[in-house]
Amino acid sequence: MDAIKTEVCVVGGGPGGYVAALRAGQLGLKTVLVEQRALGGTCLNVGCIPSKSLIHVAEAFHRTKLQVSSSPFGLRVPGVSLDFPAALAWKDSIVGRLTGGVAGLLKKQNVTTLRGTAQIQDGKTCIVSSDKSPVRVEANHLVLAPGSVPAELKALPFGGPVISSTDALALHEIPSRLVVVGAGYIGIELGTAFAKLGADVTIVEGAERILPAWDAELTRPVAKRLEQLGVRVLTSTLARGLTDDGAQLLVASPPNGEPIALPSDKILVAVGRKPRTEGFGLERLDLEMRGAFVRVDDRCQTSMRDVWAIGDVTGEPMLAHRAMAQAKVVAERIAGLHTEFDHAAVPAVCFSDPEIVSVGLSPAEAAASGRQVKVGTFPFLANGRALSQHDEAGFVRIVAHADTHRVLGIQAVGHDVAELSATFGLAVEMGAALEDIAGTIHAHPTRGEAIHEAALGGLGHMLHL
Incomplete structure (x- = not known):
């Protein structure tokens, strides 16, 4: 058996894993990256990038269809159709360009990439x-970056008409239906996209409303x-399984x-x-767990030294940019730099219609922590x-400490507000x-002015409302 001795071994080539390997390589550490499938992991290959590509196709198609008869500014576009195989080929080409780019970056930093299944000893x-x-x-x-997999329902295992x-x-x-x-966020994003592509979509949710992890004020424009x-939404409803012929889904409202x-x-x-915790020998390590997740500290150190x-294996929020930020911390800690992971400003984005962004504390979260707050909200309709x-649906909302005026959180719902997330996080x-x-001059006319007004x-002393 061939053997490689290295300073760093990263298991998993998703956003966290490949960024850890890149940064370690930049810092002069001899590094090996192991990836079973394609570089970029779930996010790049079957998650973030292809889903946002499909969302873009769906939005472009839907908006173009609307111009056939309902454009408020006189545009008319008759005879709209979509070549769906061509759209899929375009989506796949974007993924291919990005995976190829990751491979090139790793090679540039002298990272050794091994394609295959890792078994931790x-x-x-x-x-x-x-x-x-x-x-x-x-x-x-040893850096663990195995990522996550779609969760199954016992009553609806994947296979046949049941898909992830x-x-x-x-x-x-x-699909017609x-x-x-x-x-x-996954169900709302994909359900909305397929509705815009022409599918008859029904969404089933066990909670009392859609997007239950987000506060209700942000989700109302999405529900509308x-x-x-024309999407049918059934809340407070649970999936019970398929009918005997497998052609229909049985649902019911408890109890x-x-x-x-x-x-x-x-x-x-x-x-x-x-979290993906099986299939690569994680059980051979004596790690402290936090439920289904590996417990780590603010340096992303596990309970085992040098592991x-x-x-995603470390817990919520399961976001690519969180993994990337953690990856940078780990590589720098290994290299002897004193950095830590700060979770206070991790943006959460739902690419729904309209989009939702949240950074930091919502008004309810701030109140629950015992803080007195000031809240400023400015609607896009102004x-x-x-x-x-x-497209004036939505608003920007700023939550600040009542005494110091320090910003504790910023949220928004509206067209393209995902692009404001970096400003919120900063x-x-x-x-x-x-x-x-308030003292920062915001360019006019931009959606960013809503941050200023909030x-x-x-x-x-809001000016324009």
């Missing part, structure tokens, strides 16, 4: 099996948009609701993700850029006060 050793001969990797530091988000992004045709089980799109059958061509189960963990784009990360934002509102 102990905190210093793993054996990588591939089509070629197995390789024994001995490392001073991964399967949904690989469909070769648009799609039932989405789960109204979290789903209604406008005594009568089951009803929902006709469907495909049933997308989107009830979240779970680190990053990304924003010139939003009006000129004919304000929270830098400990900005309302006066800092800060002025928190100070009690």
Whole structure:
């Protein structure tokens, strides 16, 4: 068996794993990255990037169809159609460009990439099996970045008409009838996209409203948009399984609701993700766990010396940019730099219609922590850029400490507000006060002006409302 001795061995080539390897390579550490499938992991190959590509296609198609007869500014576009196979080929080309880019970056930083399945032997050793001969990797530091997998429902195991988000992004045709089980961000994003592509979509959610992890004020515009799109939403409703012929989904409202059958061509189960903890020898390590997740500290150090963990396997929020931030911390700690992971300003984004962004504390979360707050909210219906784009749904909201005016959180719902997330994060990360934002000149006309106005509102002197 061939053997490699290295300073760092990273298991998993997703956003966390490849960034850890890149940064370690930049810092001069001899590094090996092990990836079973394609570089970029779930996010790049079957998650973030292809889903946002599909969302873009769906939005472009839907908006173009609307111009046939309902454009408020006189545009008419007759005869609209979509070549769905061509759209999928474009989506796949984007993924291919990015995976190729990751491979090139790793090569540039002299990272050795091994394609194959890792089997961890102990905190210093793993054996990588591939089509070629197995390789024994001995490392001073082991970085765990295995990612996560779609969560299944016992009553609806994947297979046949029951599909995961991964399967949904690989469909070769648009289903006529799609039932989405789960109204979290994955279910809402994909359900909305397929509705815009022409599918008859029904969303089933066990909680009392969609997007239950987000505060209700942010989700109302999304619920209204789903209604406008003709999406049927069944809340306080649980999936019970398939009918005997497998052609319909049985759902019921607890505790005594009568089951009803929902006709469907495909049933997308989107009830979240779970950490990938099996199949690579994690059980051979003596790690402290936090429920299903590996417990780590603010340096992403596990309970075993020189064993680190990053990304989805370490808990919520399961976000690619969180994993990347953790990855940078781990590589720098291994290199002897004194950095830590700060979770206070991790943006959460839902690419729904309209989009939702949240950084830091919401008003309810701030109140629950015992803080007295000032809240400033500015609607896009009073924003010139939003009006000129004919898309004024939503608002920006700033939560600040009542005494110091330090910004504790910023949230928004609206068209393209995901692009404001870095501004929100910077304000929270830098400990900005309302006066800092109010004193910053925001370009006109832009949606960013709503941030300025919300800060002025928190100070009690909003200008344009």
